[in-house]
Amino acid sequence: MLALLQRSPTRASKRRIFADTLSITDLTNPQNWYPEALSMKRKLVLHVGPTNSGKTHAAIQRLASAKSAIYCCPLRLLASEIYDKLNGLSVPCSLKTGQQEIMMDNATHTACTIEMASITEPVEVAVIDEYQLISDEQRGWACPELYLACRLKKYISPEIYLE
Numbered sequence: 001m002l003a004l005l006q007r008s009p010t011r012a013s014k015r016r017i018f019a020d021t022l023s024i025t026d027l028t029n030p031q032n033w034y035p036e037a038l039s040m041k042r043k044l045v046l047h048v049g050p051t052n053s054g055k056t057h058a059a060i061q062r063l064a065s066a067k068s069a070i071y072c073c074p075l076r077l078l079a080s081e082i083y084d085k086l087n088g089l090s091v092p093c094s095l096k097t098g099q100q101e102i103m104m105d106n107a108t109h110t111a112c113t114i115e116m117a118s119i120t121e122p123v124e125v126a127v128i129d130e131y132q133l134i135s136d137e138q139r140g141w142a143c144p145e146l147y148l149a150c151r152l153k154k155y156i157s158p159e160i161y162l163e
Contacts, residue, residue, distance in 0.1 A: 034149040059127045066125040072114040073129040082111040114142040119149035
């Protein structure tokens with residue numbers, strides 16, 4: 001029995017182990033990574049316009065009217081501003097950045113940097129602000145991942161806002 005345990009893997013078993021590892025790390029088909037999220041009916045709203053044209057203001061209004069929402073952006077200062085604005089509008093909101101986390105007990109909304117966004121908690125509305133971050137070589141991965149993985153509750157019109 002000891003001899004069986006000490007025997008080195010056969011070439012076939014090495015190929016099987018390699019194939020199993022390869023399937024775990026296969027990054028060639030991102031459309032298959034989050035089947036549950038991608039099978040949900042979602043509405044995409046793209047706000048495009050010049051600086052100070054009201055894009056973020058419109059997104060905040062939509063966030064405030066939602067039963068649950070997540071606001072994602074590249075800057076912790078911007079996430080903090082949205083956190084303050086929503087709580088100022090009596091919308092219970094938590095804050096999650098790499099440097100700071102304020103979790104409200106009754107929060108239905110979250111303002112966060114994009115890397116800190118939860119992809120497992122369903123929300124009615126998701127806002128991905130400053131989506132041009134997608135072109136950033138170090139942090140750009142977070143934009144398409146959140147878009148692909150974002151789980152939205154099945155309300156009448158679940159929305160993802162890209163700004």
